[in-house]
Structures are given as structure tokens and as C-alpha cells.
Amino acid sequence: MNIKKWLKKSIKRLSSVDNPKYEAEFLLSYVSKCTRSFIISSDDIELTQKQYEYLNYLIYRRSLGEPIAYITKEKEFWSLSLCVSYDTLIPRPDTEILVEQVLSKIKSNSVLILDLGTGCGAISLALASMCSDWNIIGIDKSEKALTIARINANKLNIKNVTFFCSNWFSNINQKFNIIVSNPPYISNKEIIFFKKDIFFEPFDALISGNNGLSDIKNIVKNAENYLFRGGWLLIEHGWKQKLQVQYLFRKYNFVEIESYKDYGGNDRVTIGKKYDK
Template identity: 40%
Template sequence: MNITEAQACAAQLSSGSDSPAADVELLLCHILGCSRTFLFTHREHLLTEQQQAQFEQLIRRRIDGEPVAHLTGSRGFWTLDLEVNATTLIPRPDTECLVEKALELIPVSVARVLDLGTGTGAIALALASEQPGWEIVAVDCVAEAVSLAESNRQRIGLDNVTVAEGSWFEPVSGMFDLIVSNPPYIDPQDPHLGQGDVRFEPLSALVAEDKGLADIRHIASEARRFLVDGGRLLFEHGYDQANAVQRLLADLGYNDIESAQDYGGNDRITWGQWGHPVKEGNKQNAE
């Protein structure tokens, strides 16, 4: 089997994948240890018997619905290549919108930031890579996720992130300029839980009671004890939860509450400010 013949296997994935051709390319790059450019410039390159057997096995697993990120063990996020496994959520491109907003909300070179429910460490590590002067604490309650995030941190070489194990604020001390979270926010009754990649991801990282708002409410309530005056709280949430999250933050006393859309045009992130707004002069001094 050569590369052209292998790429033709995309037809087998057409019923169960939104991007069958891209899936095949990622699997081939993983098996061959090559770039996508190599696939298009060496179409007649032959896979070894071992490579062909591995490719065919991965295709069968993808047909069964297993996520490509689990098959390759990695997923690109921001500018980083992250190790992933079945103990955490697979980082999604739309979560990059949260990273973009965090960098916009705290435009200073020195800050203390908390990432709750860090999973692979995607958000914390992306922020750390852009702002080396930020001190970032990344928390997860799942020991395997903590190990994975720490492994990613060490491999990428970011010394301004500390990964801690515990439930939400349990292992945390001190005050923060920014608290970010992509918490569980799916209603346990949501039919999408039986579809697509989420079938292979841990329910504990996906679902929350109270129509998906329980963890968001808990974090927003407790965050008030850990945010500096003028500090920001920033969430990723469900596509239809922006109004509910805005009301929740307002009821808890946050101000300057806004939402923004993801790359698909869905209201995906909401943020609020605790205490008094940071004065412009203070921003300049902090920079």
C-alpha cells in the first residue's frame, strides 16, 4: 500500500467523521512520523508491512468512532502539541477563544492566574507560552489528568506553571488576577452525550447537574474569595448557556459581564469582574 492508496481509505470514514480525509492524513503522519507536506510530495511512498497493519487497525478503530486524538495520542492546541489520553477531554479549537480573551482581559506582563479543571493543561500552558511573566496554577481533581498536564508542562518546558491535584479551589492559596475554567457544563440528559468523540471521554469532565450549571455556579461563588479587586473570572460554557451564566454572575455580584462567540458563531465564553474596575493608571504601572 502506498500513500495514495492509504488516503483512499477516507471513503470508509465518510459516514462517521466530519473530516475523513484529514483524519486519514493525521493517522498517516502519526504512523510514518512525517509532515502533511510529505504525504503530498511522496504519494508513491510504500508503507512497510508493519505500518500498513498499524494503519488498517487505526482505521478500524476510527470507524468505530474512537477519536483521532486518542489514536495518535496527541492534539494540537494553540501553538502547542499536547499529549492526550482517555482520562481527560480532548482540547477543542473553540477553547482557543478563551485563551485569546484571557490574554486580552489581562494585558499585563506580570499576573497570577488560576486554571480550574485543567485536564491536559491546554489553557494554562497556552497562556504560559504567551506570557512567561505570569505565575499560573493549574488544578484538576483527577490524578491521571494531573500527571498528564505535568507531563505536557515538562515536555514543553514551561516553568511558570504549577500543576496541583484537588477539587476546584481545594489546593489553592493566595489571590489571583484571573481565574479561567472550562468546567463540565453539559446537562446529564443531553442526547449529544451518546454521539461523536464525547462517547470516549470521561463523563466527569463533561456533565454537571442543574442543566449543566452546577460547577459554573460553584466556581463563580467561591472565586470571589480568591480574586483581587478588579480581578476577572472567565468561563467556557455551552452554546446555549450565555444568558444563564450572565445572570448567575450578576446575582453573585460580578460586574462588567460580557459574552463572546466561538469560531462557529456560538456564544461560548462569558466573563465578569469582581470588585472595582482596575484603573488605567494601575494597568500601566502593572505593565
């Protein structure tokens, strides 16, 4: 079967996804190791039997809702190519807003940053890639996720990040200039309305109690003890949670509280500064 016929057939099989043509071409590019532009301009080329069978297997997985990032075991974030697995969340473009806000608060080369719930290491590695003098610690309660984070650090040859196991602050015994986190913030009731893709991701990295605010409250409540004077806390949250998160920041003595929108125009990140008593 040639590329043109395979694409036509596969686009129909992916009719339930948002952009079936792009995704079919992406998977074809992944398997053939050819660029999408080459594929589009050379659609009369015949697929080998091995390519045909493997591509159909990948299309089948995608048709069931499995995210492409898990199929290819890779996702780009902050222009970094990151390994991902079923033990890690897939980094979202909107989380780059969190990275941008951290960068806006760094005023010197001597800075200590804590990334809570690092997963595949996306936030830690994005920040570390910007300056080799910054010292960053990424923690997660999942050893399997930390294994992926370390693989990414080695692959990218990033040396100024340390990853270790901690359930939020349980194994933290020092202070930082900046604490950043993309914690679980989806409620049990809310998740049923998401696309089926999300059900392939680790639920304990997605779902939080108390209407999605339990982990955020835990972090905000305790962060003061782990920040230097004038240190900053930055948290990603759900698009309906801005007011509740701002309330928690005020309740636990943060000042200069601001919220920022994601690329879709939804409230996504709230930041605050430790009050200098």
C-alpha cells in the same frame, strides 16, 4: 499495497467521519512520518507490511469513533503540541477564545492566574507560554490528568506553572488577579445528541448537573472569595447557556459582564469583574 490503494480503501472505511480523506492522510502521515504533501505526490510508494498492519489498526479505532487525538496521544492548542490521554479532555480550538480574553485583561507582568479544571494543562500552558513572569496555578481533581499536565509542562520547558490537586477551590488558600475555567457544562439529557467521538472522553469533565450549570454555579458563587479587588472571572460554557451564566455573574456580584462568541459564531465565554465594594 501502495499508498494510493490504501487511501482509497481507508477513506471508505471512514465514511462516517466528517472528513475521511483528510483523516486517512493524517494517520498515514503520522505512521510514515512524512508530510501530507509528500504522501499526496508520492502515492505509488509501497507500504511496508508493518506500516500496513498498524495503519489498518488505527483506521479501525477511528472507524469506531475514537478521536484522532487519543489515537496519536497528541493535540495542538495555541500552537503548542500537547500530550492527551483518556483521562483528559481533548482541547478544542474554541477554548482559545477563553485564552484570548484572559490575555486582554492582563495589564502588568505581576499577575496571578488560577486555572480551574486544567485537564492536560492547555489553558495554563497557553497563558504561561506568553510571558514567563506570570504565575499560574492549574488545578484538577484528577491526579491522572495532572500527570499529563506536568508531562506537557516539562516537554514544553514551561516553568511558571504549578499543578496540584483540588476539587475546584477545596485546596486553594490564596487570591488571584484572574480565575479562568473550562468546567463541565453538558447536561445528561444533552450528551446523547453529540457525536460518538465524545463518549471516549472522561464524562466527569463533560457532564454537570442542573442542566449543565451546577459546576459553573459553584465556581461563580465562590470565585469572589479568591479574587483580588478588580479581579476577573472568565468561564467557558455551552452555546445555549449565555443568559443563565450572565444571571449567575450578576447574582454573585460581578460587574462589567460580557459574553463572547466562538469561531462558529456561538456564545461560548462569559467574563465578569469582581465588584469593588
